[in-house]
Amino acid sequence: MKSIAVIGAGITGLTTSFLLKDKNLPVELYEASGRPGGVIQSKRQDGYLAEFGPNTLLNTNKKLEYLFKISGLKEHVKFAEHKGDKRFLVRNGKVIAMPSKAFSFFLSSLFSWKAKYNLMMEPFRPRWKNAYEESVAQFVRRRFGDEFLTYAIDALVAGIFAGNPERLSVIHGFPKLYKAEQEYGSMIRAQFLGAKARKKRGETSKQEARILSFDEGLQVMTDTLAQKLGDDFHPNCPVTAITQIPDGWRVTYRQGNDLKQKDHSALLLATSAYAAAQIDLQSTSSFNLNSFSNISYAPVSSVMLGYKREDVGHPLDGFGMLLPGIEKFNILGTLFSSTLFPNRAPQGYVALSSYVGGMRQPELAGLPQDKLFKMVHDDLVKLLKIRGEPVCCISNYYPRAIPQYNVGYGHFKDIVYQLQKDCPGFYIGGNYTRGPALSDNILSGFDFADNIEDYIKTVAPFEV
Numbered sequence: 181m182k183s184i185a186v187i188g189a190g191i192t193g194l195t196t197s198f199l200l201k202d203k204n205l206p207v208e209l210y211e212a213s214g215r216p217g218g219v220i221q222s223k224r225q226d227g228y229l230a231e232f233g234p235n236t237l238l239n240t241n242k243k244l245e246y247l248f249k250i251s252g253l254k255e256h257v258k259f260a261e262h263k264g265d266k267r268f269l270v271r272n273g274k275v276i277a278m279p280s281k282a283f284s285f286f287l288s289s290l291f292s293w294k295a296k297y298n299l300m301m302e303p304f305r306p307r308w309k310n311a312y313e314e315s316v317a318q319f320v321r322r323r324f325g326d327e328f329l330t331y332a333i334d335a336l337v338a339g340i341f342a343g344n345p346e347r348l349s350v351i352h353g354f355p356k357l358y359k360a361e362q363e364y365g366s367m368i369r370a371q372f373l374g375a376k377a378r379k380k381r382g383e384t385s386k387q388e389a390r391i392l393s394f395d396e397g398l399q400v401m402t403d404t405l406a407q408k409l410g411d412d413f414h415p416n417c418p419v420t421a422i423t424q425i426p427d428g429w430r431v432t433y434r435q436g437n438d439l440k441q442k443d444h445s446a447l448l449l450a451t452s453a454y455a456a457a458q459i460d461l462q463s464t465s466s467f468n469l470n471s472f473s474n475i476s477y478a479p480v481s482s483v484m485l486g487y488k489r490e491d492v493g494h495p496l497d498g499f500g501m502l503l504p505g506i507e508k509f510n511i512l513g514t515l516f517s518s519t520l521f522p523n524r525a526p527q528g529y530v531a532l533s534s535y536v537g538g539m540r541q542p543e544l545a546g547l548p549q550d551k552l553f554k555m556v557h558d559d560l561v562k563l564l565k566i567r568g569e570p571v572c573c574i575s576n577y578y579p580r581a582i583p584q585y586n587v588g589y590g591h592f593k594d595i596v597y598q599l600q601k602d603c604p605g606f607y608i609g610g611n612y613t614r615g616p617a618l619s620d621n622i623l624s625g626f627d628f629a630d631n632i633e634d635y636i637k638t639v640a641p642f643e644v
């Protein structure tokens with residue numbers, strides 16, 4: 181047996197490679213850039229800790245804890261402070277706490293009585309039986325009404341996908357919501373009745389799952405996994421071609437000025453969709469990777485501003501705030517990072533991490549840094565009663581941050597499915613295949629490692 185190739189050292193590729201190695205299977209991880217982690221990058225500056233990409237990870241499944249245990253990450257895990265459980269939404273320019281219990285929902289000033297009535301009626305609305313694919317907006321309007329879409333879901337979708345609910349597909353972008361309606365006939369009913377099934381699967385609902393990171397940010401996780409791979413991690417080795425050979429897969433990659441090749445028994449392609457589309461795939465399948473270039477991505481800038489605590493009028497007693505598009509601010513949302521993790525700012529200071537751009541205002545994400553800092557600061561002044569100037573500013577721009585699972589996304593999923601079906605030992609992963617959340621990608625790593633192990637054992641058994 182030859183080794184297994186994993187292409188792309190984002191969280192999917194790293195998790196899969198680490199788990200394969202843990203199963204005593206030989207693995208080689210090829211990475212185009214000089215560092216592991218993909219979009220995960222943490223930066224310490226002037227006593228602040230900023231995240232360029234994701235800020236938090238939701239502990240939705242026991243497998244995550246298992247990974248942390250066997251990789252030695254457990255001692256670095258930092259669970260968010262409990263006061264971070266509270267979340268805020270902006271309505272009429274005011275930062276209002278989102279109701280967390282049914283009782284507080286009815287007392288909240290966030291929604292009108294009409295919206296509250298609409299929510300109460302949700303369990304009595306018929307389930308979707310039409311053949312055409314609904315957008316998130318259509319789904320929410322039908323089940324909860326317009327106001328819930330405009331004020332809650334629009335902001336939530338911006339927070340997860342930096343996306344547009346009118347374009348995102350409910351079945352592909354939020355498959356659990358779609359399934360909840362199909363299985364239980366109602367989201368509210370599913371919330372109660374689905375709890376038992378979740379427990380059986382070792383899952384925790386997103387509402388109950390604890391938020392976590394690591395002592396020096398999420399990059400600790402990807403650096404640690406890469407370190408455990410030792411010499412099997414190959415940075416600065418962009419893969420240019422993948423060729424099916426009689427007993428596996430040939431990888432062509434660049435190393436310095438050289439073009440090299442290596443043969444493998446199985447292969448996981450775990451890059452972004454647009455990077456996969458650049459790779460020349462030669463296989464017996466009639467499908468190739470080129471059409472993944474048509475998957476649209478939302479551009480996002482992450483902006484961390486640090487302030488003196490005394491200069492911020494808002495108590496920052498929660499996770500952060502989300503902003504619906506109708507409110508006409510420039511930021512999509514802001515995390516109260518130093519409330520969640522006190523070590524993100526020096527004593528007596530606070531760190532606020534905002535995201536800008538997305539499908540809502542894509543043109544803002546690529547603004548020059550000074551303009552971006554001023555724009556975010558101006559919004560925060562209005563919303564969080566800030567009196568002074570920021571003392572620390574850090575930002576990062578991702579022109580293609582998050583893939584958009586828009587209506588019609590099934591076309592791309594079909595290609596992923598067909599390629600894997602046509603090409604034994606060839607697997608495709610990454611956040612355009614199994615969902616954008618870190619937890620989705622880590623869990624996919626477990627699936628890939630198990631599937632590849634099964635494949636190797638049955639089709640290409642060890643030759644010793």
Ligand SMILES: Cc1cc2nc3c(=O)[nH]c(=O)nc-3n(C[C@H](O)[C@H](O)[C@H](O)COP(=O)(O)OP(=O)(O)OC[C@H]3O[C@@H](n4cnc5c(N)ncnc54)[C@H](O)[C@@H]3O)c2cc1C
Binds near residue numbers: 193233235238
């Ligand atoms: C700004 C931002 C904020 C986010 N916030 C959150 C959050 O708070 N919580 C959350 O759960 N999720 C969040 N996400 C989503 C989550 O971070 C990503 O979905 C996830 O990290 C993507 O991991 P991945 O394995 O798909 O690959 P990526 O991180 O995209 O990595 C792919 C890797 O492949 C490499 N590569 C590309 N081409 C080649 C090639 N030819 N050869 C070899 N290597 C190649 C790249 O260099 C890269 O390292 C956020 C994402 C962004 C961008």
